[in-house]
Amino acid sequence: MNTASLIQKVWNFCNTLRDDGVGYGDYLEQLTYLLFLKMADEYSAAPYNRDTHIPHGYGWANLKAKTGEPLEAHYLKTLERLGKEPGMLGAIFFKAQNKIQDPAKLSRLVQMIDEESWVGMDADTKGDLYEGLLQKNAEDTKSGAGQYFTPRALIQAMVACVQPQPGKTIADPACGTGGFFLGAYDWLTRPEAKLNKAQKAFLRDETFFGNEIVASTRRLCLMNLFLHNIGQLEGEPAVARSDALISEPSQRVDYVLANPPFGKKSAMTITNEDGEEDREALTYERQDFWETTSNKQLNFLQHIVSLLKVTGQAAVVLPDNVLFEGGAGEKIRRKLLETCDVHTILRLPTGIFYANGVKANVVFFNNAPKDGRVHTQGVWFYDLRTNQHFTLKTRPLKPEHLQDFISCYNPENRHERKESERFKYFSYAELIARDKASLDIFWLKGEGLDNLDDLPAPDVLQQEIIEHLEAALSAFRKVAAELPAFDQDQEAKT
Numbered sequence: 482m483n484t485a486s487l488i489q490k491v492w493n494f495c496n497t498l499r500d501d502g503v504g505y506g507d508y509l510e511q512l513t514y515l516l517f518l519k520m521a522d523e524y525s526a527a528p529y530n531r532d533t534h535i536p537h538g539y540g541w542a543n544l545k546a547k548t549g550e551p552l553e554a555h556y557l558k559t560l561e562r563l564g565k566e567p568g569m570l571g572a573i574f575f576k577a578q579n580k581i582q583d584p585a586k587l588s589r590l591v592q593m594i595d596e597e598s599w600v601g602m603d604a605d606t607k608g609d610l611y612e613g614l615l616q617k618n619a620e621d622t623k624s625g626a627g628q629y630f631t632p633r634a635l636i637q638a639m640v641a642c643v644q645p646q647p648g649k650t651i652a653d654p655a656c657g658t659g660g661f662f663l664g665a666y667d668w669l670t671r672p673e674a675k676l677n678k679a680q681k682a683f684l685r686d687e688t689f690f691g692n693e694i695v696a697s698t699r700r701l702c703l704m705n706l707f708l709h710n711i712g713q714l715e716g717e718p719a720v721a722r723s724d725a726l727i728s729e730p731s732q733r734v735d736y737v738l739a740n741p742p743f744g745k746k747s748a749m750t751i752t753n754e755d756g757e758e759d760r761e762a763l764t765y766e767r768q769d770f771w772e773t774t775s776n777k778q779l780n781f782l783q784h785i786v787s788l789l790k791v792t793g794q795a796a797v798v799l800p801d802n803v804l805f806e807g808g809a810g811e812k813i814r815r816k817l818l819e820t821c822d823v824h825t826i827l828r829l830p831t832g833i834f835y836a837n838g839v840k841a842n843v844v845f846f847n848n849a850p851k852d853g854r855v856h857t858q859g860v861w862f863y864d865l866r867t868n869q870h871f872t873l874k875t876r877p878l879k880p881e882h883l884q885d886f887i888s889c890y891n892p893e894n895r896h897e898r899k900e901s902e903r904f905k906y907f908s909y910a911e912l913i914a915r916d917k918a919s920l921d922i923f924w925l926k927g928e929g930l931d932n933l934d935d936l937p938a939p940d941v942l943q944q945e946i947i948e949h950l951e952a953a954l955s956a957f958r959k960v961a962a963e964l965p966a967f968d969q970d971q972e973a974k975t
Contacts, residue, residue, distance in 0.1 A: 484606045487597065491610055494593060495617075498586060505618035507580035510697065511587075512614070513704040514560065515594050517573050518544065523600040524714055534570055534715055536562060545595050552591070553584045572703055572718040575696050607708040608663070615658050615701065619835055620873070630657065631740045631798065632833050636664035638883035639738060639796040639843060642825075642890045645669060647680040649688070649735035652788055654725035654781065656691035659702040661738040663709055665689075685711060690734060692725035726765050726780050733790040740798035741781035743836050771816040774809035778802070783813060786821060789848040798829075801840040805921040814918050818857040818909065822847040824895065826920060827886055828864045832871035833878040838950075840866075845890075859908040860920065861898060863889055867925035 495508045503511075521533040522541035539559045547555050556579055563574035581587045599607065612633075619630035645651060645665050653661045669684055670676065676684065689711060693699035699722050706712050712719055764775045770783045778799055785795055803810065804826075817823055825845040834841065849856040863886045871878050889904040891897060900906060905924060912918060 484603075484609070487606065488610050488613065490593065491614075494590065495614070498581065501581075501583060501586065503580055505614060506697070509611075509614050509618055509701060510577070511579070511581055511590065512594075513700060514574065514577055515544075515591060516599060516708075517704065518559075519594050520599050521714060523598065529600070532715060534566065534568065536566070539563060541595075545591050548588045549584045552588055553579065556587065569703065569707075569712065569714060569716055569718050572720075572722070573700055575700065575722070577700075604708070604710045608705075611705055611708050612663070615705065628657075628742060628836055630835060631660050632878050633660065633664070634878045634880045634883060635798075635829070635833065635843070636660050636738075637667075637880055638887055640664045640668045641887050642845065642892050643736060643738065643794055643796050644892050645736050647674065647676055648683055650690065650732075651688055651736045651738060652690045652734040653737065653739045654692045654784055654788065655739060655741045656693050656702055656720055657698060657740075659691070659705045659720075661740070662689045662691065662702075662706060662711065665736070665738060666709060666711060686713060686716065689719045690732075691720040692723055693720050694722065694724050696722055726763075726767075726777075726784055729767060729769050730784075730788050733793065734788055735790055735793055737785045737788050737793070737795040737797065739781070739785060739795075741778055743778075743800060743834075743839055743841075772809040772812050774813075776802075776806070776809065779806075779810055779813050782817070786817070786848065791848055791850055793848040794845075795847075796843055796845050798841050799844055801842065801921060803844075804842060805917065805919040807917050811917040814920060815913070817846065818912065818918070819855050820849065820851060822849050822856045822858075823860055824857070825861045825863070825890060826922075828862065828866045828923065830866045830869040830871050830878070832873065832876075835873065855909060857909050857912075859906055860912060861889075861904060861906050862922050864903045864905075864923060864925050867923060867927055 491512075495505065498508050499505075518535070518541045521535050523529070524531045525533050525535070525540075539562050544552070544555060544559060560574055560577035560579060563570055564577050565571065566574070579587070581590065615630065640661075645668060647669055651662065651665050653659075656662065665688075666684070668674075669688075689706070691702070693702055699718075699720050702720050703712070703718050706719065707714070764773055765780055766773060767783075769787045770780070772779070772783070774780060782797065782799065782803060785797055789795060804814075823844065823846040825843075827843040827845075829841045829843065831838065831840060846857075865883070865886060869882075870876065871882075885903070889898065889901060898904070898906070903925070905922075907922060912920065
């Protein structure tokens, strides 16, 4: 079966399950479990003859031999048993559940997967299939999975600017479904890279390190990487199921590519004796942090600096508040400019993320020796926001929209750049003299209603209005959440 036919076959079955109320996310999880078992079965046979550590009686052969209710019962036992195993096996099946309640359709899914030889299939085919499902899941607003999905065009542009080299390590402390890892992998495996055998082995087994606190998202990430030939079936998972911010990193890396979760507050859910849930703000007390704060993005920024080797490089998506917030934000910005070489900021347009109303930027910086010197000489800003209009459906962000930025960035030699209408340089002295050392800089004039002929299409305007309103509502909710609780007894007294 060719690539297009296989993908269509898998999509068609997904649509069948959706009629039964099984969403893309649930379908993806079931596909992950069954694909992993099928590929483990293929690897255990000749010519591979690998020990896949699947316990006796819980392999693919045991599953496909059953139909109907016996299949459903054995599938449940298999998920529970494999979730207790160590390594990659336990990570994939951690807290796994069966979401396909119709035994006949579960049997059909098993048959469909069994009909193909997945190990011998081209990685691009498997990868395109899985990435397509991840994208559909992100587009399904009800699932909330969009928060883990960074636009692939943006990832490609960030990687093209950083240009990671073979034999170097790459981390993402909030890796979602692994988009940045795959973007770096695609860059490192392009034909002109010409990796040797040792470099290919390092890329597969030792390049990537990540954290993902949500178990189901981590599972999808591991499978996404595995289908792209990253990691080993019987190896340890490259992505830890833990909060990256809790402790100092155990190792330093050469590159960090990341889009930490949006939302300012770090929080954990606590259940009291009555079974009621309460979210409690977290403040990370870390000796390697410049400032103690409950602001999640500021903590991720500090953590990313601590992750880098002295020669390390980072490209990080951060919301606008990180660029202008006072208090701890100002102190962290000043320390970042002093101790690292912050050289480029890309102001992103709205309408490109699945979280509505988000205004974000990509901050590019290099780590530097802690020698007491100021390492940022100046910062180049590229404004891709002013007079730019995007929506997820009618005008999504595409690689061509970022090509001018990549050219201006000049990754071959970023010390030789030229200013343009959208690309401006500001010296360290200018930046540090700004109120709160704000890096929230813009200079282009918005067109607004000045030129009625150049207004975006009505559906784009409508989406922008919705996003602005939702962003305003979100800001109001944050203010309300931080206000002291209203004292009804006090009201009665007055």
